[in-house]
Amino acid sequence: MSDVVLKPPTTYEKQIEILRSRGLIISDEASALSVLKRVNYYRFTAYALTFKQNDEFFTNTTFERIYRHYEFDSLLRQHLMKVIEYVEISFRTHISYTIAHNYGPDGYEDETMFNNNTWCKDFNEELCRNIAKSKDPFVIHHISKYSGKFPVWVAVEVLTFSWLSKLFKNLKSKDKKEISKHYNLRYEEISNWLHVLTIVRNRCAHYSRLFNQKLPISVKFKRQDKTKDIKENQLYAMIFNLKYLVTDSSTWNTWVIGLESIIEAYNDVDLRLLGFHEEWKLQLKKC
Structure with a gap:
């Protein structure tokens, strides 16, 4: 049996909080929630890799910009x-x-x-x-x-x-x-x-x-x-x-x-x- 402990699941609202805590600008929360309810958080954040370093987003990076890349x-x-x-x-x-x-x-x-x-x-x-x-x-x-x-x-x-x-x-x-x-x-x-x-x-x-x-x-x-x-x-x-x-x-x-x-x-x-x-x-x- 593996001793690896997986991360617990998060709600869509918690996903928004995590992104904001890392410096991502989310001006339209309702729109962002709509995206995350349709596009898996893991899939979405793969496009965010270009815009951050050590889990911190570069200054002025917006949710909308990452979604446009998606x-x-x-x-x-x-x-x-x-x-x-x-x-x-x-x-x-x-x-x-x-x-x-x-x-x-x-x-x-x-x-x-x-x-x-x-x-x-x-x-x-x-x-x-x-x-x-x-x-x-x-x-x-x-x-x-x-x-x-x-x-x-x-x-x-x-x-x-x-x-x-x-x-x-x-x-x-x-x-x-x-x-x-x-x-x-x-x-x-x-x-x-x-x-x-x-x-x-x-x-x-x-x-x-x-x-x-x-x-x-x-x-x-x-x-x-x-x-x-x-x-x-x-x-x-x-x-x-x-x-x-x-x-x-x-x-x-x-x-x-x-x-x-x-x-x-x-x-x-x-x-x-x-x-x-x-x-x-x-x-x-x-x-």
Whole structure:
């Protein structure tokens, strides 16, 4: 039995008192209470870390300012999911197309398709688990009509983005090169970016904080971009490289305009804490 004693729970009113005792300015208590009744105190105070030291808030820090950072983060997550969806669907298409035409509709069942033969078993076991728990009509259809046989272009649709990333990584080099040609990229870059994107996507999907939160792995850059002074472990590094994965210029530029709108509406947010370069608008523009 653990001897660790957890903190006792606090009321919403007590949470207000704690924040005030640490120097946070709360001018509209009713509004602050409304926020804390909807947004977990622990989640809210994660955004306060930027504005305090040793549990004391910096002078003139307001509850409203911290909440604006929370709102900004929420909108950024939603906006990122739009472009990640584009990339994810694109890779499901290109990966399944390449496997189907090079190895046949059920080529993923053959260990010789993979760079690491032993990974074939892990992949197919994961695929079976996802099929077994899926209630999607297309899965039920293939189970009943094709005795549970799934062509690769159907199979990839039940994979998580994380496993799609792993699938790409474990393909033979010639197949990764074939897929990479669609993006005019090296497969080493794509493999790294897909891995990073699975992390960003999971943070977005689970409403985790993006603001002032470093990435657990470093983002790789194209050779010509390594001199741009972009921090490799912050969110902007991945946003910058997303422009190479979104091959349609119109789609990308429309997404960037949406990003600009969010940033302009929350111009008190310090973008440097997300790794944004001072020339980010110019850097993200796609001709």
